[in-house]
Amino acid sequence: MTLRVEIWSDIACPWCYVGKARFEKALAAFPHRDQVEVVHRSFELDPGRAKDDIQPVLTMLTKKYGMTEAQAQAGEDNLGAQAAAEGLAYRTHGRDHGSTFDMHRLLHFAKDQGKQDQLLDLLYKANFAEERSVFNDDERLLDLAEAAGLDKDAARTVLTDPDAYANAVREDEREAAQLGARGVPFFVLDRAYGVSGAQPAEVFTQALTQAWGARSPLTLLDDGGADACGPDGCAVPQPS
Template identity: 45%
Template sequence: MQIEVWSDVVCPWCFVGKRRLEGALADFAHRDDVEVVYRSFELDPSAPQHGHELTSVVLTRKLGRSVEEVRAMQQQLIDLGASEGLELRLHDNVHTNTVDAHRLLHLALETGGPGLQRELAEALFAAYFTRAEDVGDHAVLTAAAVDAGLDPERVAAVLASDEYAGAVASDVAQARAYGATGVPFFVVDQKYGVSGAQPTEVFAQVLAQAWTESRPALQTVGGDADACGPDGCAI
């Protein structure tokens, strides 16, 4: 079973959703048969590559709220993240471009499969939210990628080019085709769409339903009848 996760590495709800999905998978009997793949979604493609403006300041303009109101909203999410075991330094995050981070996630998937890609996704979330680093900065991206296990030379080559830019655009287009206007957005076996950082219980229900429907139990019809077995045939 495959789960595709559309997310952005500067989206706090994506980090929360990641943890909740992982919680559901931890209790899922068939978790070893589930493949999780991350797909790209840019919340703000127009954001500067090297962000210097705090996200809270940017949100005041977008939402038409005061800085105090935005920080109060952020604090609520910080507290919620803490309940999921996450440290979210939302007051310290800068507004930055994420296309290069997404290109590296495609590199990780192509060269190391979903496992390596998940390691990089976790490293990027930690860099941005736990350490409040600028994930538009190539030095930050390189450190996260190498720590996750990617080849330093390939990382440098990708960051020096526009490699995988087409794959990023394709992911965004597919999200739009599914009707997703925000992230996180989860697609299970290309059949079930889950929008937002749903509670762990919701993910658990979707996993169970998708597994059952893709591998239905055998329905036995009719009662006992004459048959042959290891000990011979009934007469």
Template identity: 50%
Template sequence: MTALTPSSPDKLRVDIWSDIACPWCYVGKRRFEAALAAFPQREQVEVVWHSFELDPSAPVRPGQSMRDILASKYGGGETRAQGMLDTMTRTAADEGLDYHFGEVQPTNTFQAHQVIHLAAEKGLQDPMKERLLRAFFTEGEFLGDPEVLVRLAVEVGLDAGEVRAALASGDYASAVRQDEAQARAVGINGVPFFVLGGKYGVSGAQSPDVLRSALEQVWQETHPAPLTLLGQDAPAEGCEGDTCAVPGAANRA
């Protein structure tokens, strides 16, 4: 369970654990995209999203606003909680994101993660992840409603009947739990969390510069540049297989 998938010889795999209800995860996604845009080998980077629930026990309908939840969790009352949300809103705006915490409808994200796994099988994982994040933080959609998830999935190209059936059967529930178990096994307890090349971890919504530097470092270590041969104008003296060049042999022929 602890083994992470390494990069293939011509790719750099980046595994990202995040939650849909995590405001820093959306910011981290934007910052990683900026880093990737500036990375020369960006076409050779394979991104795989993994499920992580900040609160697996969260009710589908908690009946609380984001401000109420923060006030209860961190203390300090509604004023402090609102200040935290305002700061997060400004941080998101710096990345081009438009957060509306007053309209956010907190919910359990287990079913939403299942939809992302279904989308991954159709080659639509990233657009599905993006659509759910925007729906949650910007549009105030209630992601605890399966029919809302179906509608959003259809927008990115999934079949409504297939999504509805997958949610009803829980076909992808085990995939979500496997992601979460793997996160625990390798020591991931906060998100976003990036694993590059199956062995290098970057925690948190780091700046694009930090993420790009990590991409470059791991690429160089896992995809070393081919050897450049020098002095090829001179005759090669050496052995290949069971044949060895004899000094001066060419002149005596």
């Protein structure tokens, strides 16, 4: 018996970065973890953004939220603290924001090669923890694909063909809408249970346990004020 967990996420989503770490913490302690199949699905926070339309994260935040730059920086600082609590590096200054469509296409290619999770981790780390931007830089993406164990020339063929895996990305996004995902990360377990947002590991433990032992129509577990990112932006943690 295998439990299938589908995770809709975007590389530009800080809560997806944090949520993946929290889910994996729960999965590592789950007694049936060797019988859990994890599949990463595509969700673009900014699907209409052109490839060359890149701007600083703080600029994007001020426009989406109507906040001051100081407020946006405070939110980034708090996100950095949330990431650090999960053992994740997070650059709170100087990051860029742009289109993630090509990254999602590469992730579908990586899935076919059995390297999807490895590439996703490298993309998250590159975007949130490293200085060089991942946006509109094919050579950067190809280096990451190679580091994930993919053939660099084959990955280049994917990137240079705008139609390669494009339908797979769009289909993921259509399915997310059909399942009621209003933001990401969005976790669906055996198409029976849904968890929205970067919930604490304990919530993921509950979801894994319930999904393992039961089958039912999709039930959303704890959607109240979860930390997530949607088309209008990401929830910004406030200082306590």
